[in-house]
Amino acid sequence: MSGSANGSGAARSRLLDELSTVSRRYMASYALFNQAVADSIGLHPTDLQCLNLLTLERGPVTTGRVAELTGLTTGSATRLVDRLEKAGYVVRERDAADRRRVLVATVPEKIAEFGRMWERLGGDWSALFSDLDDVELGVIVRHMRRTVDFSSEQIARLRGERG
Numbered sequence: 001m002s003g004s005a006n007g008s009g010a011a012r013s014r015l016l017d018e019l020s021t022v023s024r025r026y027m028a029s030y031a032l033f034n035q036a037v038a039d040s041i042g043l044h045p046t047d048l049q050c051l052n053l054l055t056l057e058r059g060p061v062t063t064g065r066v067a068e069l070t071g072l073t074t075g076s077a078t079r080l081v082d083r084l085e086k087a088g089y090v091v092r093e094r095d096a097a098d099r100r101r102v103l104v105a106t107v108p109e110k111i112a113e114f115g116r117m118w119e120r121l122g123g124d125w126s127a128l129f130s131d132l133d134d135v136e137l138g139v140i141v142r143h144m145r146r147t148v149d150f151s152s153e154q155i156a157r158l159r160g161e162r163g
Contacts, residue, residue, distance in 0.1 A: 037121060041114070046070060047083055051090075055111055060093065060103035071155060089114070 031045075038048040053069045054061065061069075067077035081104050084090040089110045095101035129137060 037118070040121070041087075041117065043087060044080075044083065046072075047080055047087075050080055051084060051106070051111075051114070054090065054104070054106050060095075060105035062101065062103060066104060071159065 034045050034048060038045040041048070043051070050066060050070050054066070057065070057069075063077050063081055064074060066072075066081055067074045070077060070080065072080060081090060081092070084104075085092065088107060090104050090106055092102050093105050095103050129140075132140075
């Protein structure tokens with residue numbers, strides 16, 4: 001099927017090999033960048049990613065939700081929230097609808113400070129995509145969504161094998 005979306009054998013094989021190599025470099029560079037950012041603000045890398053995920057939620061969440069987001073046990077998630085609270089990034093508050101429930105809420109001022117620090121470190125990341133057209137951006141978005149889904153499945157599989 002030369003010329004199809006799947007490409008020809010040898011050329012496709014080379015591209016898949018290159019994709020494998022560049023993907024591994026990308027993941028390693030992101031992990032190292034995440035570690036450096038976490039170190040610079042005195043957080044553990046997992047805590048930093050939890051904070052990132054909390055800013056994507058629609059509002060305050062339970063510690064159980066923190067555990068779901070991070071894949072940690074509820075005990076580990078509680079300790080993570082303790083560390084974020086001590087650092088001033090989150091507060092615990094009573095749920096207005098159910099006073100027995102405690103929610104974890106981000107502190108807007110600290111999140112804004114975090115965002116400013118992130119911009120100083122990373123600059124304008126959108127410049128990386130300025131030479132791409134909408135179709136190319138769509139391919140990247142689709143790839144990232146598929147990668148997130150695939151990673152979630154693999155994490156669940158790996159955790160299932162441990163249990």
